[in-house]
Amino acid sequence: MPLNSYNAANIVLYAGGHPQREASVILPADGSLFAAVGVNKLIIERDSIEQLPEVRWQDGFGHPVLTAQQQAGRTLYALYTHINPDWNELPWSDNFPAILYTLVYPNSAAATFDKALIDPAQAMPLMQSSKENNAKPALSAVTQLSAVCWLIAFILLFAERSLSFYYSKSKTNG
Secondary structure, three states, X not given: OOHHHOOOOEEEEEOOOOEEEEEEEEEEOOOOOOOOEEEEEEEOOOOOOOOOOEEEEEEOOOOEEEEEEEEOOEEEEEEOOOOOOOXXXXXXXXXXXXXXXXXXXXXXXXXXXOOOOOOHHHHOXXXXXXXXXXXXXXXXXXXXXXXXXXXXXXXXXXXXXXXXXXXXXXXXXX
16 A cells, blocks of 8 residues: 555554564664663664664664654654564563654653653651651551560470470480
8 A cells, every 4th residue: 555545644664674683772863762672683774874764763783773754744664673572672661652652742842751750749658646746657657576576486495495305304214
């Protein structure tokens, strides 16, 4: 189907060619920031990187992974790998939706600022005042168990020694 029949502002196409195994990482080439993603297979472009359209992502060796080209009022992206776990780690990446969002909307404020941040006051634990007017966390109370643990250890030691003395005495006299 010809590209003119698609009514979309952004189109992603897989680049043609033979895949080659390569252990590398996908890195942004356009200044955007995302964590490096591992790649296992790539379609290596034979042309030099200067002859390609705008390179958005490249691998650790400088081969293009994603290129962008403006054509007839839309952006055509050529992907030199596949979105497949056999080819790369993009499907397993936690940042993959954010990476795609920054590609589709490069100049949006949401692409530069994380909307998932919370106010530091929301991260504070719930506090309640006690009789002494000292603020303590409402969900936890400090109880010292060291005296109880030592008492249990002493009782167990006394019981073990008593039983061992009793059984050793009955065997020698019996």
